[in-house]
Amino acid sequence: MIIRKLAAIDIGSNAVRLLVHNVIEHEDKPPAFKKSALIRVPVRLGEDSFTKGEISENSLQRLIKTMKSFDLLMDIYGVEKYMATATSALREARNGDEVVAAVLQESGIGIEIIDGKKEAAIIASTDLKELIKKDRAYLYVDVGGGSTEFTIFSSGELKVSKSFKIGTVRILEDLVEEELWDVVQDWISANLKGETKVEIIGSGGNINKLHKMSGRKIGQPLSYIWLNAQYHFLNSMEYEDRISELGLNQDRADVIIPAAKIFLSAAKWSGAKKIHVPKIGLADGMIKTLYYQEN
Template sequence: MKGSPPYRPELALTGVAPQMRPQRNTSPRKGAPRGGRPQSGGRKLYAALDLGTNSCRMLIAAPHEGSFQIVDAFSKSVKLGKDLERSGALSDAAIGRTLSALQVCASKIRRHNVKRVRLVATEACRRARNGDAFLRQVTRQTGLKLDLIDPAEEARLAVISCAPLVDPDAAQVLVIDIGGGSTELVWLDIGEVAPEERRRAIMKMRLARRRGTDPEAASGGLKVVDWISVPLGVATLHERFADVVDNRSRFALMSWYFEEQMAEFTPYMDAELPDYLSSFQMIGTSGTVTTVGAAHLGLTRYDRTVVDGMRLSGDEINAVIDGFLGSEFHGKIGQLGIGLDRADLVLSGAAILQTLLRVWPTDQLRVADRGLREGMLYAMMSADGVLKKDG
C-alpha cells in the first residue's frame, strides 16, 4: 500500500475541547494503590482506552488533587496493524487478538462500574479499508463503542498529557509522540503565557483543522506554531523497510524516508529556528523514548518512576542508539526485558527520534511515560472540574 501523505491541516486554537483520549502506562503512578484489588473509595472513576496500531492500553483512574490516581490498568501488544502497510486491511488474526484484549477491558470497566469513559482508536483503523467495519464488530462483541479520532485530536491529547512536564523557562516547546502507525509533532509558542498558567492553557488547547479563530483569545497567549501527523510510526516504518537486512542500512533508509515525510512542517522549513534554541524544550512520549531512557539508565527491569520526567542529552540518546545499531542489538534489547518480536520496532522508533534530534538539536529531551490515555483522563477530569489544583 502506498504511503499516505502527512496529515497537516491548518491550525487554530479554539476553546475547551470535548472528550479526549490518553495513552499508556502499566506501572503504578505515584500514590497509586499497590497490591490486591484496587479500591475506588467511593470516588468517581474514569476510564481511558487507546487502541493503536500496535497496542491496546487502558487506564482506570480517580481524581487526586491536580492529577489522578490509577485504580486499574491494562496493556497488551495486539499488533492490530500487522501487514496493514502491505494489504491495506486489518487481518482476521489481528482482529481476533484485538477483540480478546478489548473483552478484558470491557470486563474491567464493568467490574469497577466506571460510568465516565473515553475509548478511542487511531491510525490503524483510520487507514484500514475495513476499519469502520471492525469498530462496529467491536461494539457488537464487547459492548465498547470506540471513537475513531482524527490526527488533530490524537496530537492534542498527547500534548495535554505532557503539560506537567513543560519547563517554566521554556518559550518554544516541541512535543513528539511516536506511535505504532503515526508520529505527531506539535510546536507550541508559550513565551507569552505565565508559567503558573501554562498547564491550564495547554489543557484548554484544541487543534482545529482550519484557521479562523483567535488563538490568543482562546488560550491565554498560547500559540500553536504548527503541527503535523506523519503516517509513519514504529510498526509502519519497520514494515516499509523490513526487506533490508543490514541494521545500519535499514536505519539510514528509515531516517531519510521519515524526514522526507515531515518536510512540510513549518518549523522544518523555517530558516530562523536556531534563534530560539536557548528557550527551546523537546518532550518525547512513546515506548521508543522510554526505552532509550531505560537503556541509558542501565535498567534491567523497567521502572516508570525513574524514567518518566527524566532528561536526556542528545549525546546520551545517540550513544544508546549507536549501541542498538551494533552487533549486540538483540542482547541489549533483551536486557531491557523487551521481547525480540518488538526489537525491530525499537530500531524504527530510534530512527524517527534521531532524525528529529538531528533537525532540531537540543541540550535535553524530556522523557514522558504518558500519552493519549493520560491526555484523555486529564481532559475529562478538567472538563468535569474535579482537578482541584490544575493550574
C-alpha cells in the first residue's frame, strides 16, 4: 500500500481554500481518495474585483499571507504535488496577472487563472457519476462568489455546461442585472426541454452549510419546500442575528441568502423538487485532475 498526499488550492471570490487529500494506492485496486484536511480563509477578493475592477494592496497582502501559510501547511502534511487555481475574482481583475506574479514571488505558489469552461470541466471530473442515474436528468449548480457554473447531465452523460456571472458576492454588491437572470432561465429551459424528471446537484460552501443546518443525513437530499422556507426564514433575520443566534460565520451570514436564491431559482426553472448535496466541488476535481495527469 502506498499513501500519496495531494493538495488543491481554490482561490474564489469569497474565500480561499486548501484541501489536502490522501490517495491510497493498492495493487490491483482503484485508488481511494480520502480528505485529510480542509482550511478555509475568508479573503473576499470579489469585493475588490467586482466593485473596483482590481485587487487592492490590502487584499493582495492578505492573499500572500494566506498562500505562505498554505505553503507551510503543505510542507507539514507532506504534500508531494499541488494545484492552485483562481476563478472569477482574479479573472476579472485588471491586475490579476500582477497578483499571481506577486504571490509566486512571495510564497512560491504558482496560480493558474482558469475560465468558466475549464472550471466546469474540472468540477465534472469529480465523483458525480456515482450519483447520476440514467433515467433522469440532473442540473449541477456550483455557486461561487463571482459566478455560478451550470452543468446538465442527461442519460448518464454530460450534455452541456456554462458559466454565468451570477455569484453571491456579486449579488450582494448589486452587480447582477435582472436581464441576466432571464438569460439563465432561458438557457436552463432550452437545455432541459423534453426532460420530465429533473433533480439538482448542489455544490459550494453555502449549500453544504444549508444541508448541515437542515439536520438531514449525508446523502439525503434537500427538498425545494424546505429550502424555500429556510430562505425566507434567513431573509427575515438581521445579519447580526444570523451570526449570534444561528452561529454562522461573518463571511457566511450574508452570502448564504443570495446562494439560496440561486438554488431556488434553478430548481424553479428546471422543475426540480430535490437538491442533492454530495459536498464535492472544484477542489475535489482539482485533486482528481492532478492525480490522473500523471497516472
